Amino acid sequence: MDYFHNLVNLPNLDGPLVGRQAELLTLHQTLAGGGCVAIVGVGGQGKTALVWAYFKEVYGEAGFAKPIWHTVRGDGTDLTSIATYLEIDFAGTRPEQTAEQIRANLMQQARLLVLDNFEDAIREGGQLSPDLEALWPKIVGLNGPSRVLITSRDLPKLADNYFPSLGMLPLHPLADNDGADLLRQRGLNNQPENLLRSANQRAAGNPLALTLLANLVKRGHALPNLLKEGGNWDVNLQENPLLLVKTWDLLLNENERETLKALAVLRPPLSRPLLDYVLQPPMLPKQTEGQRDELLRRLEHDLGLVSSPGYQLHGLFRRFVLDKKLIEGEAEIVAWTAALYFQFEEMPHLRACLKIELGS
Numbered sequence: 001m002d003y004f005h006n007l008v009n010l011p012n013l014d015g016p017l018v019g020r021q022a023e024l025l026t027l028h029q030t031l032a033g034g035g036c037v038a039i040v041g042v043g044g045q046g047k048t049a050l051v052w053a054y055f056k057e058v059y060g061e062a063g064f065a066k067p068i069w070h071t072v073r074g075d076g077t078d079l080t081s082i083a084t085y086l087e088i089d090f091a092g093t094r095p096e097q098t099a100e101q102i103r104a105n106l107m108q109q110a111r112l113l114v115l116d117n118f119e120d121a122i123r124e125g126g127q128l129s130p131d132l133e134a135l136w137p138k139i140v141g142l143n144g145p146s147r148v149l150i151t152s153r154d155l156p157k158l159a160d161n162y163f164p165s166l167g168m169l170p171l172h173p174l175a176d177n178d179g180a181d182l183l184r185q186r187g188l189n190n191q192p193e194n195l196l197r198s199a200n201q202r203a204a205g206n207p208l209a210l211t212l213l214a215n216l217v218k219r220g221h222a223l224p225n226l227l228k229e230g231g232n233w234d235v236n237l238q239e240n241p242l243l244l245v246k247t248w249d250l251l252l253n254e255n256e257r258e259t260l261k262a263l264a265v266l267r268p269p270l271s272r273p274l275l276d277y278v279l280q281p282p283m284l285p286k287q288t289e290g291q292r293d294e295l296l297r298r299l300e301h302d303l304g305l306v307s308s309p310g311y312q313l314h315g316l317f318r319r320f321v322l323d324k325k326l327i328e329g330e331a332e333i334v335a336w337t338a339a340l341y342f343q344f345e346e347m348p349h350l351r352a353c354l355k356i357e358l359g360s
Contacts, residue, residue, distance in 0.1 A: 115150045
């Protein structure tokens with residue numbers, strides 16, 4: 001498993017997979033001979049966690065080339081990023097040609113390709129960004145040795161023409177017993193079974209909602225009181241963000257909030273040197289490496305909002321931060337700081353002159 005943790009474009013979602021064993025078995029059966037499957041569900045249903053569990057198990061099989069986990073951006077760079085991962089020479093080619101090169105590569109050798117958060121490439125009206133529109137028909141009907149997994153809240157409207165050849169795996173809410181198991185796994189072992197089942201019902205079986213709820217309870221907020229708040233919790237946290245708001249207001253300190261703002265702006269996954277560079281004044285007060293390690297550990301392991309390596313914010317929480325918590329000008333400051341980092345990486349003589357320590 002060490003190989004995974006050397007790749008910046010892979011998340012770290014190690015931990016028990018609760019309530020999705022049937023779906024995991026379906027993935028193994030459907031993709032036994034290769035092909036493409038789209039895992040679809042509302043935000044927080046555990047699409048990425050399910051694919052990560054499958055990904056770890058299957059990569060150990062003999063004959064697979066290096067894995068590729070791509071977090072979709074939807075900004076027109078996805079196609080060339082995937083081609084770069086595959087070591088394809090796409091210079092001077094049109095998107096349709098590059099997409100065909102990717103398809104040919106996937107047909108020639110066994111690959112594991114994940115396209116995570118595909119909804120970020122779907123534009124208003126259901127259309128895809130042009131580069132992924134070129135790639136879509138090349139992968140959804142894939143019948144070679146490679147296995148392609150797509151996670152998305154929605155699928156593009158143009159996909160209607162290709163649905164007959166696309167494997168679909170919708171993720172449904174967790175059953176009450178599975179939701180109760182997840183809450184216990186998140187530390188609520190001392191809560192009565194009836195309250196755990198009630199919590200799953202209120203959270204509409206949404207694993208992220210249950211994780212956020214467990215975080216609040218572990219920090220002193222009584223579960224019976226939380227279950228009385230906010231009317232009905234919607235299955236889609238983006239539409240009824242009560243637990244997101246409580247997490248932001250009650251569980252995060254100012255440094256943690258600023259870190260989440262930076263991660264919300266700076267998608268895709270960030271290397272640790274880049275994150276360390278961004279998380280300094282004016283974004284955060286000067287901190288020791290140990291203080292920053294502790295900050296990121298709490299966001300990742302205690303609260304479950306951040307994954308690493310390749311630091312990234314949970315997609316649903318990212319949209320919440322972008323929509324509700326970024327004040328005008330903050331996004332520009334973070335993006336400008338990151339742009340400076342990349343400039344310094346390209347101009348080592350300038351970096352040396354300014355004596356900026358970027359880390360290894």
